[in-house]
Amino acid sequence: MEKITFWVISIVISAICSNSQAQSLTATIVDSATQKPIPYVTVKLINKGVITNEEGRFSFLLNKEIKETDSLFISCIGYATLGKPIKEFTETTISLTPMAIELNPVIVTNKNYTPEEILEIVEDSILKNYNLGFAKKRVFLRETYNNRILKTDYTLKKSTIKAFNKKFIDDLISQIPKNNTVYNEALGDLYGAGDSEEQKLNLIKASELYDKSMELDFEILEEKFNKIMQENVKTDSYFKIKSGLFGTKVDADEMFESEVDSTDVAALNKKLADEKKNKEERKKFFAKYKRETMGKLYENLPVYESSDYNVLFKPGRYNLALEDFTYLGDAAVYVITFKPKRSEDYQGKLYINSDDFALIRMDFENVKPLRDFGLLGVSMKEYLAAGKIIFSKGKDKKYHLSYYDISKGIKAGFRRPLKIIEKNKNVKGRRKQNELSLKVDFDFGNINRYELVVFDETTISNSQYNSFKENNTILPTYMPNYNPDFWKGYDIIEPNQAIRDFISDTEIIE
Template sequence: MRTVTFFLLVVLISALTLNGQSTFSSRVLDATTDQPIPYATIQFNSKNGVITNDNGEYSITISRAIRATDSLIISCLGYEKQSIPLLNYNNEVTLLNPKVVDLEEVLLTNKNYTIDEILEKIKAGLATNYDTDYAKRKLFYRESYYNNIDKSVVNIKKSSIPEINQQLVDSLLNDVPKTNSNHVELLGNLYGKFAPQSKQKMDILKACRLQDEASEVNLENYEKRFNAIFKKYVKRDSYFKIKSGWFSTKEEIDSSLFGDTEKASKEKEMTDQLLAEKRRKDSLRKAGFLNFRKMTIHRLENDHFVDEENDLNFLHKSNRYEFEIEDYAFMNDMFVYVISFKPKRREDYKGTMYVNTEDFAVVRVDYQNVKPLRKFRLLGISLNEYLKEGTIIFHKNDNDKYSIKYIDESSGQSVGIKRPIKIIEKNKNVKGRRQQNMVKGDIDFIVTNLEKTELIVFETESLAEKTFNDFKEKANVLPEYLKKYNPEFWKGYNIIEPNQAIKEFKAIDSE
């Protein structure tokens, strides 16, 4: 009896395991160098799957029972494809061997075209190779913002308010976090035409925002500290004149600091109205999460070389670039030309494009800027847009046209301010000299901002115009706010594996 019971228990456990969903996670490495392979495609039984992140990591969830014939197909540009049976999957690292392409095999599919002939065929196919029709795209989108204060120096040269001194300023600067980041992740279906500026609709299935709001609390604390100092030293009806370089502004002092109850009451009423308006706008902004994200994603879908007005203009303005056929490779069951490009003179980008030898469609582009995209310094204010690089990968959809499969783009800028600053308290209702107090010093700040955007499209299906018109969006979709990374949030969903910065994200007050 015990044997029968044990056997039934084993069968029951096995049935529960096989009939539920399974998640498979690992890394993909180069077999010769042991280096991670980013952008490798992980497919379940040769169907749409996921893509490895920068560190070669992936995680794919299968929503049905695993069968003996099931496998993961792992492929990447320039590597031999590998099939891994799932029945005995053990999460071992996958090693891919570089694939040697036989040039004679490539030339069987096409003649030996010159680079100029290839470029002309690419341009001729831009209008026909890429889909512009209605489609439904199941996708995962992630955007990350990283802020870093590289320099924060304030030197107090003179102050008639004893408590506003170098020690106070230094303590406040030390309290400000030098680094900060926030991340938005979204899984959903995007409906609409691929064509630029066309109307889109979206069904957000799940979304989250990782954000640390502690800095806002710190600013409130700073304001309270300064208000206490001002209340002690400045006079009623005073105003501040702030001078920095050639510019100056005038700031009225809040009379509620001085206990003027009637005036304070009116100002409180006005303040409450302003706060109510701010809350209303914040509510609208949050309620606009759906509209903002769908348009952001759609712009990203079209932000590349196909658009004639795009900054990545190496095809439409090919006379300004130098091209060279570097190699031939095998990518997703197609032979491709590997063609490098770099500017002859003033253009901004260099990179590599991979071109299908059969239809001359550009199926992948790796690009990076060769110089700052924008750089200036004026009156102590500086801006340096120092980075824009990324990878764009296309795949053929069921329209037999190319559409976006994956995008990874990073952009960075540095903003600085270095100038003298003078804060003067004046009062026109006192006898004698109007100037009452003054704080004088120099400020020198440099802040670096880095934005990283990732988009993976799991499935692309043709869509009838009527189906698009009939689809109704869910209003007021909001992300779930997280104070630290939670690996359980996306459990059971296919997404791009997060990088280490996201995995380590934790707000100051999350404990």
């Protein structure tokens, strides 16, 4: 009988772990009243935390140090905190109960604070509440790039190469993908403080998820273009590329990549050496880009005076309103809205702990284009910058960044004449050989989303920071389809449904 009981308990414990082989607790957190998923909920276990994605999903890695009696705590603004031993989480859906707002003695005592006075105390308490010095942070960055071609109008004015006719250009434009989405993910340890230029990164693993068939179209078009050029253009020619007032020069040999003779050992060895060098350069560039992206997000946290979200340090530039009281667990929270009086860029909400006056969350969105440039037919508008920043209290009793989410939207246009002229100084007579002249009217747009999750942060000394040396040898692993096993054994923010459903046409083509 005891053996049977033990066997039943083992099955229950295994059921707790989503796909028991992954040894993780995976669930969706919902509102008990509406049954709708709750995004950005903090889930903590033994001072380690994860956060739910926008669909309320989370996955928590259960390592060998975790016991079934250890308690998991789930907290979110406006809901009662849920805490109980892991063994009691046997369902894949977890309900949180909305908390009724009743003014406790702290709120009653502080209720006469104006929003301006609250923010003044927040600013004065920053050094007490936050670690702004050097730290080592385990971070996960997910970048989503959605690129769109909005408009592709043109007028063919002249072409002395018959193959470059309207049909060819229409065919070229029709094959260019109008909408393409790329997902990049990276996990690593970030060393540094608030300065984006003083960050160091130890990359652990990275992936890229996109449809390579989008690239194949460009390769085919490039082959067609090169074939036409090689048949009609002299190799010692050069090109003048003009767009109204602008012009540049390109040699013909720069436009064609010559094939390496497979019997030429020296040439093959040089090509292999070049490819190896390029791969090393790619590794350096990839690590540098990730480090700079993470560093710039950290540098722009609202607890730094140089932040674009400067409401804590320059509250006089905003219209402030104490909109509401709510709770994060048992902690009462002020909810303050801010809107610019004149020229500031952002509006949003601040959630401030009424006990220690720490900013625990900020929601923000731009109220006007952050950049709006137009000159001689070239335009660029950064029309969107919106997201949220969430801080959580760590085991050192200070607040640390736990989640940073920002979406940026940009539209660009090119409305100009474009002229490509082939010239050759070695041909007798006129240097001008061929000409392709168009008037183009193209519009492009993209929305880029950056999600930075911090799972663990440890304060380090200046000497520890200085002694760490980067040695990044990681390049992202390409995935044509979403692979749920790629991040097995690592804590990340759960992918949304769009990522989980991603299937490219690459394998069909191949």
